[in-house]
Amino acid sequence: MKTPLLVFNQKGIYCEVADVYLDPWKPVKKAIISHGHADHSRWGHQQYITHHTNVPIIKHRLGDISVTGKAWNETFTINGVKFSLHPAGHIIGSSQIRVEYKGEVWVFTGDYKTEDDGLAVPYEVIKCHTFITECTFGLPAFKWVPQEQVFHDINTWWQQNQDDGRTSVLFGYSLGKAQRLLKHLDTSVGKIYTHGAIENMTEVIREIADLPPTEKITRDTKKEDLKGNIVIAPPSAHGSPWIKKMVPYVTASASGWMTFRGARRRRAIDKGFVLSDHCDWQGLLNSIKATGAEKIICTHGYTDIFSRFLAEQGYDARTEQTQYEEESSEENSKEKQES
Amino acid sequence: MKQFAELIRTLDSTNKTTLKVEALSHYFKTASDKDKVWTIAILSHRRPPRPVNTNLMRQWASTFAKIPLWLFEESYHIVGDLAETIALVIPPSSASSEKSLNQFLQEMIELKPRSEEEKKEYLYENWFTLNYYERFVFTKLITGSFRIGVSQKLMTRALLKATEIDEDILAYKLMGNWDPATTTFTDLVLEEKPEDYLSKPYPFYLAYAIEDEPETLGDVKEWVAEHKWDGIRSQVIIRNGELFVWSRGEELVTDKYPEFEKFIHLIPDGTVIDGEILPFPKNEIGTFKDLQTRIGRKNITKKLLEKTPVILKAYDLLEWKGEDIREKAYQKRRELLEQLFVDVASDEIPLHISSTISFQTWDEVAKERDRSREVKSEGLMLKRWDSPYLVGRKKGDWWKWKVDPLTIDAVLTYAMRGHGRRSNLFTDYTFGLWDEEKEELVTFAKAYSGLTDAEFRKVDAWIKKNTLERFGPVRSVTPQHVFEIAFEGIAESSRHKSGVATRFPRILRWRHDKKIEEANTLEDLKALIPK
Numbered sequence: 092m093k094t095p096l097l098v099f100n101q102k103g104i105y106c107e108v109a110d111v112y113l114d115p116w117k118p119v120k121k122a123i124i125s126h127g128h129a130d131h132s133r134w135g136h137q138q139y140i141t142h143h144t145n146v147p148i149i150k151h152r153l154g155d156i157s158v159t160g161k162a163w164n165e166t167f168t169i170n171g172v173k174f175s176l177h178p179a180g181h182i183i184g185s186s187q188i189r190v191e192y193k194g195e196v197w198v199f200t201g202d203y204k205t206e207d208d209g210l211a212v213p214y215e216v217i218k219c220h221t222f223i224t225e226c227t228f229g230l231p232a233f234k235w236v237p238q239e240q241v242f243h244d245i246n247t248w249w250q251q252n253q254d255d256g257r258t259s260v261l262f263g264y265s266l267g268k269a270q271r272l273l274k275h276l277d278t279s280v281g282k283i284y285t286h287g288a289i290e291n292m293t294e295v296i297r298e299i300a301d302l303p304p305t306e307k308i309t310r311d312t313k314k315e316d317l318k319g320n321i322v323i324a325p326p327s328a329h330g331s332p333w334i335k336k337m338v339p340y341v342t343a344s345a346s347g348w349m350t351f352r353g354a355r356r357r358r359a360i361d362k363g364f365v366l367s368d369h370c371d372w373q374g375l376l377n378s379i380k381a382t383g384a385e386k387i388i389c390t391h392g393y394t395d396i397f398s399r400f401l402a403e404q405g406y407d408a409r410t411e412q413t414q415y416e417e418e419s420s421e422e423n424s425k426e427k428q429e430s
Numbered sequence: 431m432k433q434f435a436e437l438i439r440t441l442d443s444t445n446k447t448t449l450k451v452e453a454l455s456h457y458f459k460t461a462s463d464k465d466k467v468w469t470i471a472i473l474s475h476r477r478p479p480r481p482v483n484t485n486l487m488r489q490w491a492s493t494f495a496k497i498p499l500w501l502f503e504e505s506y507h508i509v510g511d512l513a514e515t516i517a518l519v520i521p522p523s524s525a526s527s528e529k530s531l532n533q534f535l536q537e538m539i540e541l542k543p544r545s546e547e548e549k550k551e552y553l554y555e556n557w558f559t560l561n562y563y564e565r566f567v568f569t570k571l572i573t574g575s576f577r578i579g580v581s582q583k584l585m586t587r588a589l590l591k592a593t594e595i596d597e598d599i600l601a602y603k604l605m606g607n608w609d610p611a612t613t614t615f616t617d618l619v620l621e622e623k624p625e626d627y628l629s630k631p632y633p634f635y636l637a638y639a640i641e642d643e644p645e646t647l648g649d650v651k652e653w654v655a656e657h658k659w660d661g662i663r664s665q666v667i668i669r670n671g672e673l674f675v676w677s678r679g680e681e682l683v684t685d686k687y688p689e690f691e692k693f694i695h696l697i698p699d700g701t702v703i704d705g706e707i708l709p710f711p712k713n714e715i716g717t718f719k720d721l722q723t724r725i726g727r728k729n730i731t732k733k734l735l736e737k738t739p740v741i742l743k744a745y746d747l748l749e750w751k752g753e754d755i756r757e758k759a760y761q762k763r764r765e766l767l768e769q770l771f772v773d774v775a776s777d778e779i780p781l782h783i784s785s786t787i788s789f790q791t792w793d794e795v796a797k798e799r800d801r802s803r804e805v806k807s808e809g810l811m812l813k814r815w816d817s818p819y820l821v822g823r824k825k826g827d828w829w830k831w832k833v834d835p836l837t838i839d840a841v842l843t844y845a846m847r848g849h850g851r852r853s854n855l856f857t858d859y860t861f862g863l864w865d866e867e868k869e870e871l872v873t874f875a876k877a878y879s880g881l882t883d884a885e886f887r888k889v890d891a892w893i894k895k896n897t898l899e900r901f902g903p904v905r906s907v908t909p910q911h912v913f914e915i916a917f918e919g920i921a922e923s924s925r926h927k928s929g930v931a932t933r934f935p936r937i938l939r940w941r942h943d944k945k946i947e948e949a950n951t952l953e954d955l956k957a958l959i960p961k
Contacts, residue, residue: 230504230505230508231495231497231501231502231505231518231519232505232508232515232518232519234518234522236522341444348854350518351509351510351514351853351854352442352511352514352853353509353510353511353849353850353851353852353853353854353855354853354854356445356579356851357852357855357883359445360445361443361444361445361446362444393504393508395900396504399500400497400498400501
């Protein structure tokens, strides 16, 4: 039997013919990286290949690494295997990875979403035979509303808190979600303050994208200055002493997991905004259909449930174990780069 | 409905009690009287009987959402709340209903006797024409208890803010058996009508567990102890020649305990006794398991009455000769209770009195506590002789001092996702003990509580990475972690695979220091069964 073009081994998703890994979780010689979140771009590979907008991001995170930037749709051939990167719409600089060999095409999505968030280059459908898809939100309970509406709600919430004399604290991951929030906050309401982790990453993104001004909270920041304004912070800041400076404050989280009332309640967050950088149920199904793929491999998320449903729809669907964070509705003490 | 859904949305959007009270009191000031009565009823778990069975609702929801039933079920296990799952999977709508909460509830009452087809149509109509929050609230009203982080106490506080009626009086008015469909807000809350109070119990006085050594309570002579019996805390009311039995859960259970009818002729009108309903087979106090054979039954057969009769173990007297005596000192109330007992006691009447025990030293109290398992009590209650009978759980005058639980080290074997605020998180665990040959782990208990949120998150993450097999919502996991399990009581049981039933098992701590080989055996557990 012929070895599949891509296999899942101990180190990651491997292309034997080219001797290249896609988003490996163990150190390898050559790695093609879909995007900058920690579970997809890990430390220790000898050579990194990624989209050029992702280069400053992973350099910021991983330090001095050997990395080559590629443009969208630019084909590069390694030992006869054609690779190219295509927008995934997940966060700024995120790609799907297309792999072609002897007429057979595989696409690995990394993480992706179908909605145009106004910051990342929007997702493009890539035709393929085998589609390796994430399914973080692969349940029919997940249905996103257009982001215009979510941001209208967020800005209204901010305005209301300001009227009540409170500071708004909005949690979102420092890479991706934070900048998406920044991009769409209504700066006529007030000033945007940031947590240090968010400010640092945002500074990097400013080289690539146009974002409203922010001010980092430091020891010298005065409590009175914060009042009525909004603070963007990573989820790990919730419940830390750092947040005391914002009193009186109201907290909110922007994440796909906020779909569940229980998820918000157990975190003791006041308000949940359902805003995700992944596909919802219908988004996943539409994308899969549009690729024309017959074989579907589900990686992280509700893989068993999702692949069973796909199989019932007539796809040749299966799941593969990866070390991308599974069912990551719980944040760890270290900031996990997924929302 | 719009207003009620908005209330629920607001309550849902804050974790701060003061803001919740504010939102509720605003609602109580502005909503229609009829809606207010329903809101009080719903928040105190008095919803009308479920008009549609939940199995049918699951089927219809999956049909309407155009997803297979198994997928609906999987989603439900992850979401952890049926109404929420339904509200999420049905295609969204942005419409809103002008119908009042009262109208919806009246419709639901009328829906109950209707045909399946009519019910299906009713649900279809509403599910597809209500926006997310209204749909969620609508479905929640049909499916069951409305737990949304609003306690009865919080609701009473909001009512106090809206009506300026004293909190204790409100608590009293809201107790008992009133029908929200026919009660008006004026009758229920505003108006003072003594005849309504015929069946009304008093709010129970509840104790906290003692925090320090009992010595810290001061002079032992100011205190009195009694055993804390393990049955159903109840109030027995005799007024106007009628008997009413209330459980602590504010449930009227008179019909379940026909043996208490004998009280009517013996105990004078205008008497309210606080006590514990206990099983009394073979003329001695039985186990809680015995009592369970009585609790669940709708029909109390003669055979059952003979096999597992019950008695009332009286603790306190709250009303005497029609007068509310809760303000009197405990010592005074006990005197009256003991006199009453002497007047009516006989072998024929299922009334016992819980003895009070006075001590000279706290050491003697501790010794008495050590006897608790022997006399089949859960431990001691410590009460100040001069204490009034308060409302609700209060610190200071009464303390419970339970016996230390029994414990055993067991291995985590299966896990299931939790509900409510633990949705999508594996928090419901099954534990096993070694069989005689130490080859196999035999399931002996399930436990859902005792770990911190942080620990639950750790175990959850571990379970997701160490799942062996999936059986619907249940996962078997690699035996690797040992937990110390505490429980209150233990008895032999033919219904359990292990042959043992434990009472109120919960996790005491995670034994990081123990390997699974060091977990206890089933034999160790059986050795704890009282002979």
